[in-house]
Amino acid sequence: IMWMSLKAGGKGPGLDSVASEEARRIYGQRPDLVLCKSAYEAAEGADALAIATEWQEFRSPDFDRLRELLKSPLIFDGRNLYEPSMLERFGFTYYAIGRGRTTPG
Numbered sequence: 001i002m003w004m005s006l007k008a009g010g011k012g013p014g015l016d017s018v019a020s021e022e023a024r025r026i027y028g029q030r031p032d033l034v035l036c037k038s039a040y041e042a043a044e045g046a047d048a049l050a051i052a053t054e055w056q057e058f059r060s061p062d063f064d065r066l067r068e069l070l071k072s073p074l075i076f077d078g079r080n081l082y083e084p085s086m087l088e089r090f091g092f093t094y095y096a097i098g099r100g101r102t103t104p105g
Contacts, residue, residue, distance in 0.1 A: 040069060048074035051081060063090040073104070 027033055036042040039057050043049055043066050051058055058081060067073045067090060075087060077096040084102035087094035094102040 040065060043069040045069070045071060047071050048076060050076040050078070052078045054079050054081065063087070063092070067091055 024035060039049075039061055047070075049066065049070060058079075063086075073090075073092045075082075075092050075094050077094065080096050080099065082094070082096070084094055084096060084099060088102050088104050091104045092102075093104065096102075
């Protein structure tokens with residue numbers, strides 16, 4: 001996902017607590033790639049949160065904090081980690097693989 005985003009002109013933070021060093025080795029030092037140390041650091045000022053791993057730090061985040069950090073309360077969940085109704089209550093637009101879109105209100 002990171003490589004496809006970079007090829008399409010995307011930029012911004014990424015987080016993989018297990019593979020960050022390997023990502024840096026593969027992609028090198030690039031101004032359009034910032035590898036963060038926490039999910040909250042990655043979310044700060046981002047247009048959306050895209051989840052592609054099932055690491056523990058993503059299992060039960062502080063959704064109020066995430067909503068405040070993101071530019072838009074938008075989550076793309078490639079692992080179906082969350083219940084759509086819960087994200088709706090927190091005010092997120094939520095896309096999950098095989099579940100479609102959930103919007104607040």
